[in-house]
Structure formats: structure tokens, C-alpha cells
Amino acid sequence: MNIHPLAVAINWPTDRLPLAMWGTGSGNTVIATGLKLVPPGEFFERPIFSSQSNARVPKYIGFIPYDTFCQFEDKKAKPVVFEICSSLTWAESQLQPDSSENTSIEKFSLCLKRDEISDLLRISSHYSMSPVKGVNLLPTLSDESYVSSTQGVLDDIRKGKYYQLNLLRYFKLSKPWSWEFICRRLFFNAGSYGCALRIGGTALASFSPERFISIAKTSDNNFDLRISAWPIKGTAERSSLDPAKDEDIKAELKNSQKNLAELQMIIDLMRNDLIKVCKPSTVQVVESSKLVSLAHLHHLQGEISGILKSDLRFKDLFLAFCPSGSITGAPKIEVMKTIRNLEGRARGYMMGNCFISYSDGTFDSNVLIRTAVSNDNCQSWEYAAGSGIVIKSTPKEELQEIFTKCQVISK
Numbered sequence: 001m002n003i004h005p006l007a008v009a010i011n012w013p014t015d016r017l018p019l020a021m022w023g024t025g026s027g028n029t030v031i032a033t034g035l036k037l038v039p040p041g042e043f044f045e046r047p048i049f050s051s052q053s054n055a056r057v058p059k060y061i062g063f064i065p066y067d068t069f070c071q072f073e074d075k076k077a078k079p080v081v082f083e084i085c086s087s088l089t090w091a092e093s094q095l096q097p098d099s100s101e102n103t104s105i106e107k108f109s110l111c112l113k114r115d116e117i118s119d120l121l122r123i124s125s126h127y128s129m130s131p132v133k134g135v136n137l138l139p140t141l142s143d144e145s146y147v148s149s150t151q152g153v154l155d156d157i158r159k160g161k162y163y164q165l166n167l168l169r170y171f172k173l174s175k176p177w178s179w180e181f182i183c184r185r186l187f188f189n190a191g192s193y194g195c196a197l198r199i200g201g202t203a204l205a206s207f208s209p210e211r212f213i214s215i216a217k218t219s220d221n222n223f224d225l226r227i228s229a230w231p232i233k234g235t236a237e238r239s240s241l242d243p244a245k246d247e248d249i250k251a252e253l254k255n256s257q258k259n260l261a262e263l264q265m266i267i268d269l270m271r272n273d274l275i276k277v278c279k280p281s282t283v284q285v286v287e288s289s290k291l292v293s294l295a296h297l298h299h300l301q302g303e304i305s306g307i308l309k310s311d312l313r314f315k316d317l318f319l320a321f322c323p324s325g326s327i328t329g330a331p332k333i334e335v336m337k338t339i340r341n342l343e344g345r346a347r348g349y350m351m352g353n354c355f356i357s358y359s360d361g362t363f364d365s366n367v368l369i370r371t372a373v374s375n376d377n378c379q380s381w382e383y384a385a386g387s388g389i390v391i392k393s394t395p396k397e398e399l400q401e402i403f404t405k406c407q408v409i410s411k
Contacts, residue, residue: 003095005029007124008088009196010183018110018199020061020082022356022364025190025207027093030058030356034086034111040064040079044315048215048308049223053359058084060357063197063204066347066368069322070336076375077348080199082109088117095121132184134410137171137383143399149342150387150395156338157391164265165329168343168351168386169402173409179203179378189295189408193366195354201377204349207370207408209294212324212353213317215308215363225308225361227278227317229270231326232292232367233388234259234300237404253298254291258392260300263289265390267302269325269332276320278306296407314357324367327351327386349373350384370408383409 005024008031012019023029043060061084065077085108089096098117112120139146146169153165177185179198182205186194191209198204211230218224236253239246253259267285274283283306292299329335350373355365372381385405387398 003121003125004093004129004187005031005088005090006183006187007127007129008120010180011120011124011127012198013116013120016110016112016116018082019196020063020084020199021196022058022061022354023090023192024186024194024196025209026192026194027090029090030061030084031088032058032061032082032084032086032110033088033117035061035082035084035109037109038081038083040081043081044313044318046314048225048312048314048317048363049310049361055359056362057359058087058089058356059359060084061355062357063195063349063354063368064318064322064352065349066323066327066352068352069318070340072340072346074346074348077202077346077352077373080197085111088121129184129187131188132181134185134407135177136174137406137410138174140170140172146399146402147395150389150393150398153338153342153389154391154393154395157389162334162338163330164262164388164390165335165338166327166386166388167339167398168347168384170343170345171383171385171406171409173372173381173383176379177372177381182372182378182381185409191294191370193354195366195368197354201375203374203378204368205372206354206366206368207372208354208366208368209292209299210324210326210367210369212355212365212367213321213363214365215361217360217362218307223310226305227274227308228286228303228305229274229321230301230303231263231266231270231324232299232301233263233266233326235387235401235404236298237407238293238295238297240296250291250293250298253300254289258390260289261392262388262390263300263302265330266325266388267304269330270302270321271304273321273325274304274306277309277312277316279309282307296411297404322353323351324353326388327367327369329388347384350382351386370405372409 062081
């Protein structure tokens with residue numbers, strides 16, 4: 001069936017929330033139609049390997065704030081984990097046959113009946129997506145203040161306090177954007193690892209292009225699982241009107257010593273994270289710098305992988321990797337403390353991660369970059385964008401990078 005998952009999200013009945021959705025910008029999307037809340041602590045203690053079976057059915061979906069594993073309290077944003085008992089799934093953009101319902105799950109947070117799902121799909125099949133004009137973003141910190149903070153980070157780097165720090169700038173949307181508008185914006189601009197959440201008064205819409213960590217089976221006859229990390233660093237704005245100029249922009253990014261150094265530092269950091277959870281001598285850098293092109297910009301991406309140890313819990317993964325090195329810096333512990341002091345607030349869901357876990361032990365997740373969050377039933381939205389500051393950074397260029405990363409909302 002040719003029904004776009006975001007049309008389903010737009011037409012989702014507001015009296016039948018929560019809504020949990022993975023992969024909004026990819027050809028493979030999951031929307032849970034039957035789920036229940038699971039205490040995050042209970043999920044974190046579950047062994048990764050115990051969930052393996054021959055079938056690959058969505059089993060858990062979760063949204064983890066940045067601050068959860070930073071030892072910083074955040075009263076607004078809490079981890080949300082759902083067990084999935086039924087779902088709508090898309091493969092290569094085509095809606096697949098309904099998943100069988102798991103009737104053993106009791107005390108549902110949500111369970112749409114088959115006739116309700118049929119009605120939802122029928123309504124969504126007639127919905128036609130149309131472009132949504134961007135909205136101005138109002139910074140909570142002036143340009144001058146952000147440049148000054150960036151200069152302070154550079155001074156710390158020169159003193160040897162740390163090597164790289166990712167500094168966020170926060171924005172408010174200048175006018176209200178309804179859930180329908182934010183989903184239509186997602187339709188045209190979402191990265192491959194976008195996601196969405198509505199629960200209570202909280203709404204989250206992520207345009208994320210960044211894969212965080214993934215787990216895949218090494219073969220059908222082997223219980224070994226391969227874990228990979230996919231950091232993104234380095235940014236350049238696309239030239240959509242001039243192909244020749246855009247080729248020059250890509251070449252400049254691929255050969256930028258500053259951006260390559262930024263990426264290599266985070267690859268090394270995440271390689272060390274992998275060593276904590278992988279079998280000895282299995283961790284390797286698969287890709288040191290691959291160009292990734294999105295709607296408005298280009299990035300550089302790395303890939304590191306290894307074979308997981310067999311006695312791990314999900315908690316071990318999150319403790320080893322969260323928050324992502326790509327949105328903290330190096331060394332991670334030191335920069336997390338400095339980030340909290342500089343930004344003066346919790347990051348909440350922004351720069352956290354969304355994950356989906358399957359019954360065969362496979363797993364995927366994103367970094368919640370390019371993410372808009374509302375805490376008042378979509379009446380107002382907040383957005384954040386950051387830049388990785390290294391010794392060769394210049395404050396004005398970092399400020400321009402922030403503007404570039406805001407285009408998923410503003411352009």
C-alpha cells in the first residue's frame with residue numbers, strides 16, 4: 001500500500017496517544033500501534049542476547065534524553081521506553097502486511113484495534129503532502145554571546161583542558177507550528193534517522209541524519225552480533241542551484257584538515273567506547289571519512305565496528321556510549337562538565353537518542369540532532385544546533401555552521 005508513514009502520524013487520533021515512530025526519513029519505518037510503557041531501569045537491565053529469535057519483529061522503542069547518562073538531573077525530559085506488541089512497518093517505502101498482535105501483553109499504554117488501524121490508513125491514504133514554508137528561529141543567546149563562548153572554548157583548548165567541544169545554541173520557533181506542519185516539514189527535510197514521539201504534552205520531531213550505534217547479526221547461523229558506531233562531523237552548505245559549485249564544496253569538505261581532524265578525534269573516542277563492550281581485537285575503523293549529502297548540507301561520516309561480548313545488558317551499551325561523542329567532544333567526561341557550565345541548562349531530548357530493538361537481537365539508534373521539542377501540546381517548539389570546536393576553529397565560521405544546521409526548520 002502506498003501510504004506514507006508521516007501521513008499516518010498526521011492523522012493519528014489525538015485521543016489515542018502515545019505515538020512512537022522510527023525512521024521517518026528512510027524507506028524503512030516503524031509506527032507502534034500496540035505498546036506499553038516499560039520502566040527504563042527494567043529495560044536497561046535486560047540482556048541483549050536473550051531477545052534473539054529467527055523472526056525480526058520490532059520489540060522495543062525508546063527515547064533517551066542527553067542528560068540521562070551525564071549524571072545531571074533533568075526534571076522535564078525522562079527516558080521513555082515502550083514494548084511493542086503490534087506495529088505498522090514500511091520496507092522500501094511500501095507498507096508491509098500487519099504484524100501479528102502479541103496478546104500476552106497486558107496493561108497497554110496504547111492498543112489500536114484492527115478496525116481503528118484500517119480507518120487510520122484509509123484516511124491517511126487520501127492525505128496529500130504539500131511543502132511548508134520555513135519559520136524564523138529566535139535565538140536565546142545573541143550572536144555576540146555565542147561568539148564569545150566559542151572564543152572561551154578555544155582558550156581552554158589552547159590551555160590543554162580538552163581537544164574538542166560541541167557547543168549548542170538554542171532557539172524558539174517564532175510562531176506556533178502545529179503537529180501537522182512539523183510532520184509535513186519532516187516529509188521534505190528529514191534525515192534517514194528521523195523519528196517522532198507524542199506522549200502526554202510532550203512532542204518530539206527529529207530530522208536526524210546521524211546514526212548512533214547499530215547491532216546486526218554476523219550470519220544466520222552465528223550468535224555473534226556486530227556493533228557499529230557512525231559519527232558525523234564536518235558541515236558544508238549545499239549549492240542546490242549550481243552543480244559545479246557543489247562539487248567544489250564537497251571536495252573542499254573532504255579535504256578540510258580542520259573537519260577531518262574533528263572527525264578523527266571522535267572516531268578515536270568512539271573506538272574506545274566500542275572496546276568496552278566488544279570482544280578483544282575485534283574493533284576496527286571501517287570508514288575514516290565518507291561524504292554524506294542531505295537536503296541542505298553535506299557532512300563527513302565515519303564507521304567503527306566490533307563483535308559484541310555475549311553477556312551484555314542494554315545498560316552496558318548506554319553506559320559505554322551515551323551521550324554520543326559527536327555531540328560532546330574529547331575527552332568526553334571533561335567536556336560534558338564544561339558544556340553544562342557553558343550552556344547553563346539540561347539538553348533534554350535534544351542530542352539524546354532514539355533506539356529501536358528487534359526480536360532477533362538487532363538494534364538501531366540515532367543521535368537526536370536537528371530535533372524540535374514541544375512541552376505544551378505543540379503550542380510552542382524549541383530547537384538547538386551545535387558546532388564542534390577544535391583548535392583550528394574560528395568563532396564566526398562556527399556561528400555560520402549553526403545557521404546552516406538550522407535550515408531544516410528555517411529555509
